[in-house]
Amino acid sequence: MNPPSPDVVLLMSQLADALGQAVRPSALQDELQRCVTAVRTVFEAAACSCAVLDGERDVLRFVAADGEGAEAIVGVELTLETGVAGWVALSGQAVMLDQVANDARFAPLVAAQTGYVPTRIMAAPLLDEAGTGLGVLEVLDPSDAAVSHGNAVEILEMSASLASAVVRLSAAYDALSDTLLGSLEGAQNSADFRSRLMTFTHAHNEDDAALARVAIAFHDLAHASPNASSLAQQLLSDINRFIGSP
């Protein structure tokens, strides 16, 4: 069995390294944590949290939170038909509920579980490019002053849009990482490695297919000539530096 050539392995490891800096789980977690902290501050709220959808299981998982009940809510999973968060993720529609206890969507048991039961909830969806729900950004008890100007929901929607970009980027790079690792694993030789990458270009998921095409482009570039290989490595080094720069 012939493993992929050292050049290809080097290229792929550099690519994975470059991307890894952007996608390591702690980076996503940190970004979302900074987001919920900032949103909570802006709205002078008791708490803010972010839940991300696990589409295979139809559950929302709270991945970041700040304020009242934050420790208790992180890690909690809710089915999509549960709570205000589920409604927002399903409908793609932001809400502001001033008396949430009277609302049919409110899940009081989940709130009680965190030790904090809010009066007012604002929530906005995280959406992918096609408009499918990726998650929810939720604010508990924003202050009267913070919501009095009438644009509070729009501001929250904008924050959710930025948060969704982080989640989408992370998911895309995770997919590329999976593609590369899946292709390297068990490849008989360089041609086989390319063939395995090709199978991903027929993936149903357009993100996976596009990313696989990028990987193939680097692979082919590395084999075109020594100069082309140097160029590919230089390009990846530049990407690496760019991603690593503050």
Add this chain to the structure above:
Amino acid sequence: MVLPQWSGPFVNAENVMALPLPAPVREWAWGSATGRGVKVAVIDSGVEADHPRIGGISGAVAIEGDPSSTSGYRVVDAPSEDYYGHGTACASIIRALAPDSEIYSVRVLGPTLRGQGGAFVEGIRWAVRTGMELANLSLSSNSQQWFGPLHDAADDAYYQRCLLVCAANNLPGPTYPSEYASVVSVATRPGRDPYGLSYNPRPPVEFGARGLEVDVAWRDGKSMVATGNSFAAAHVTGMAALILSKHRGLTPFQVKAVLHAVAENAHVGGFQ
């Protein structure tokens, strides 16, 4: 409050030319009508028939997978229950506008408001087969796979005089069948008048109706205030039921023309 997608053209709707129906046009269109005698299918997550704001419905079916049938689906009698609350919300709006309309629940969605495209098609075909004059579709598919089958079903409905009133998706992107010319496509417009209606001369979304912070019925006898194009479509279904009960036998394109004529930005004689 943030409007759903597709609502932009209704914020300052431009004036359009209306057909010269007898004035006052709304009185002519549906004055004193109650929806009596009009069969309305609510293709959704089910309808909670014993909800106080629904007050009973005329029938309920569900679309289930059936590998032995040619379509892959079968229609079964179903309890008058709602798996989520969305269908009950839409039915409550229709009931409020057209209290004597005959509402039939066609359940095609599950507890997470997801359903099979084939079940959706079969639900439309059931409404056509059983003589429904109206079907409220506050749901849509963004799958190219179902573009053709839904298009065929929508055309059949049009030819068989079953008007499909379809909500545009709240989210950006394609939305079927609401983008088809054979249906009445609806999004939310600003305002809280349940009979408020605007026309958009730049389709695919043609009509704007109330969908902003609407007080609706929900599952388990509850109510809530919600925003979305789903509820705008239900308002138009209610108005269409009134029109059909007053003017029996109108075709889908005639009903659409009457809706156009009663739109607030439609003016006889030109663009004033």
